[in-house]
Amino acid sequence: MRIFITGGAGCLGSNLIEHWIPAGHEIFVFDNFATGKREVLPQVAGLTVVEGSVVDGVLVDRLMGDFKPDIVVHSAASYKDPSDWLEDAATNVTGTINVARAAEAHGAKRLINFQTALCYGRPSAVPIPVDAPTAPFTSYGISKTAGEQFLRMAQIPVVSLRLANVTGPRLAIGPIPTFYKRLKAGQKCFCSDTVRDFLDMEDFLALMDQLLGETVPAGVYNVSTGEGHSIKEIFDIVADHLRLSNIEQPPIVPPGADDVPAVVLDASFTNATLGWHAEHNFEQTIRRQLNWYDQHGVTDIYSHLAAQPTSR
Numbered sequence: 182m183r184i185f186i187t188g189g190a191g192c193l194g195s196n197l198i199e200h201w202i203p204a205g206h207e208i209f210v211f212d213n214f215a216t217g218k219r220e221v222l223p224q225v226a227g228l229t230v231v232e233g234s235v236v237d238g239v240l241v242d243r244l245m246g247d248f249k250p251d252i253v254v255h256s257a258a259s260y261k262d263p264s265d266w267l268e269d270a271a272t273n274v275t276g277t278i279n280v281a282r283a284a285e286a287h288g289a290k291r292l293i294n295f296q297t298a299l300c301y302g303r304p305s306a307v308p309i310p311v312d313a314p315t316a317p318f319t320s321y322g323i324s325k326t327a328g329e330q331f332l333r334m335a336q337i338p339v340v341s342l343r344l345a346n347v348t349g350p351r352l353a354i355g356p357i358p359t360f361y362k363r364l365k366a367g368q369k370c371f372c373s374d375t376v377r378d379f380l381d382m383e384d385f386l387a388l389m390d391q392l393l394g395e396t397v398p399a400g401v402y403n404v405s406t407g408e409g410h411s412i413k414e415i416f417d418i419v420a421d422h423l424r425l426s427n428i429e430q431p432p433i434v435p436p437g438a439d440d441v442p443a444v445v446l447d448a449s450f451t452n453a454t455l456g457w458h459a460e461h462n463f464e465q466t467i468r469r470q471l472n473w474y475d476q477h478g479v480t481d482i483y484s485h486l487a488a489q490p491t492s493r
């Protein structure tokens with residue numbers, strides 16, 4: 182298939198490329214390298230990489246018109262400066278509109294969008310069903326939610342995946358790389374008193390393979406194991422992995438002002454509709470990630486939160 186991936190140099194995009202190029206798909210990556218890195222993309226036949234921003238609607242339209250994708254995967258997103266509302270709105274709202282319009286104009290069969298669980302804001306209970314109301318309250322969450330709302334008006338089938346924390350090669354956000362890097366450097370940590378769900382990259386890739394098929398119904402899907410785990414549980418696994426058995430216990434601090442105490446997605450509609458289930462459990466997923474850091478190290482760490490960046 183011909184697959185156009187915005188933000189293809191990012192964590193999810195680059196894993197998709199590593200997975201799909203050997204399967205024989207033709208892939209076009211469009212990325213401004215705001216958080217992605219060109220060097221993670223292999224120089225191989227079947228992969229074209231162009232630098233630019235999804236905010237440039239004329240360029241998006243021309244590139245998609247030349248490539249004529251069967252599938253558009255919209256993975257580009259802005260989040261790295263929580264105070265830069267204009268960049269978040271430009272990339273996550275205007276950029277999403279540009280991608281949808283170009284996909285419609287050039288006959289893509291499906292647009293697959295990635296959405297953050299922060300669209301649900303501070304849910305009253307977890308796990309959060311996919312039909313729970315959206316109530317985002319951060320620049321990233323608000324702009325991503327507006328982008329997803331625009332996609333509901335697109336004239337082509339759109340599948341929007343509301344994702345748990347996908348954990349796999351090149352993960353550079355959240356508590357796992359943070360604890361790994363700090364504990365390895367002998368630095369102290371603290372744990373925010375929060376609960377999150379984690380999804381192994383292999384489970385995410387298995388779902389993405391399924392979405393290339395003809396029969397997947399358009400719609401919005403939660404993608405998660407449905408299991409919540411505390412940040413302290415991650416700290417304990419990282420400490421155990423690094424064989425720091427006598428380490429000082431980290432303080433558990435209340436969630437920051439822009440944080441959410443518990444985010445766990447209920448994927449039962451996805452399980453029932455698509456027949457997809459996560460195969461890896463929490464501990465396997467975290468340990469697989471730590472083994473990857475042992476081999477490749479941790480690079481930059483980004484956060485979409487303004488407060489307490491070292492806790493996640």
Ligand SMILES: NC(=O)c1ccc[n+]([C@@H]2O[C@H](COP(=O)([O-])OP(=O)(O)OC[C@H]3O[C@@H](n4cnc5c(N)ncnc54)[C@H](O)[C@@H]3O)[C@@H](O)[C@H]2O)c1
Pocket residue numbers: 187188189190191192193194211212213214215216217218233234235236255256257258259272276295296297298325343344345346347348
């Ligand atoms: N990784 C997760 O667990 C997770 C969870 C929820 C939602 N998501 C969503 O999945 C998508 C991918 O996330 P990721 O973890 O790979 O993040 P990432 O930062 O690694 O990838 C995003 C990519 O988008 C690129 N980009 C940013 N602004 C752009 C612009 N204006 N034009 C073109 N490219 C631009 C970045 O350079 C980067 O390569 C995002 O839409 C994100 O909101 C990811």
